[in-house]
Amino acid sequence: MTPLECPRSDEHFVRRLVAQNFETSHNSAETTLHNVRIRVFRIFGIVDRVQQDSAMRYVMKKRLFSLGADFTIKDADGTDAFFVDGKVFSLRDRLVFQDMKGNELAVVQRKLLSWGPTYEIYHGGELKAVVKESLFTLFGHRFTVDDENGPGDLEARGSFGDHQYTFTRGDQVVAEVSEGWFTIPNSYGVDVLTGQDDVLILACTVVIERCQEEARRN
Numbered sequence: 001m002t003p004l005e006c007p008r009s010d011e012h013f014v015r016r017l018v019a020q021n022f023e024t025s026h027n028s029a030e031t032t033l034h035n036v037r038i039r040v041f042r043i044f045g046i047v048d049r050v051q052q053d054s055a056m057r058y059v060m061k062k063r064l065f066s067l068g069a070d071f072t073i074k075d076a077d078g079t080d081a082f083f084v085d086g087k088v089f090s091l092r093d094r095l096v097f098q099d100m101k102g103n104e105l106a107v108v109q110r111k112l113l114s115w116g117p118t119y120e121i122y123h124g125g126e127l128k129a130v131v132k133e134s135l136f137t138l139f140g141h142r143f144t145v146d147d148e149n150g151p152g153d154l155e156a157r158g159s160f161g162d163h164q165y166t167f168t169r170g171d172q173v174v175a176e177v178s179e180g181w182f183t184i185p186n187s188y189g190v191d192v193l194t195g196q197d198d199v200l201i202l203a204c205t206v207v208i209e210r211c212q213e214e215a216r217r218n
Helices: 007-026 030-041 198-216
Strands: 055-061 071-075 081-085 092-098 104-110 118-123 126-134 142-147 149-160 165-168 170-176 187-193
Touching: 007 104, 055 165, 055 198, 092 142, 092 198, 104 198, 118 198, 126 198, 149 198, 170 198, 187 198
Parallel strands: none
Antiparallel strands: 055 071, 055 187, 071 081, 081 092, 092 104, 104 118, 118 126, 126 142, 142 149, 149 165, 165 170, 170 187
16 A cells, blocks of 8 residues: 555545535635645654654744734744844845854845845855745745755745744755644744754745745735
8 A cells, every 4th residue: 555545545535624624714725725734744754743742842933024023933832942033124135143152053045036035044144045935936925945955945835924834854844834733822832843053944934934924915
């Protein structure tokens, strides 16, 4: 039996799962399909879910850029984990990630003269990753991340406007974003699997938030 095949005894369960998602989801059709795909894949072990006991959870504020150029990212206990300093309304939307001691961890800036929204992430003056938004493709709305592991090493898919999406590397979910984990107003969570580059994932999340903010204004 191939990984995508399932026994006939499970067919009814999968169909009910799909129907339940379509009946209860209040997100877009694309989000529903994404959630169904991830849940069914998890059932048959094709995609691993980010487990909270093996992940670091961060708390982000919605609409960061309407609050000003500087903001902090907190951990699940409410402790400040990172400080982001920048001029988001400058020509290149330059943002600097720092630890709470002021040490520079990453610089994020928009790439000029690119096809579609594209951001570059630097560390120590060297280009480490490129985040691209793809709006109109056969694969739907998504963000891809080119890094030292190769083009498209990371992919983010889901409902970005609803803060409900995942980062995957191949068949593995390495980070998960959801606003359903907290009762804190205007907040959402980012779970990053242990062993991943937390700053890279968070920088990509900030880029996605920035692109969504820009889309809302337009």
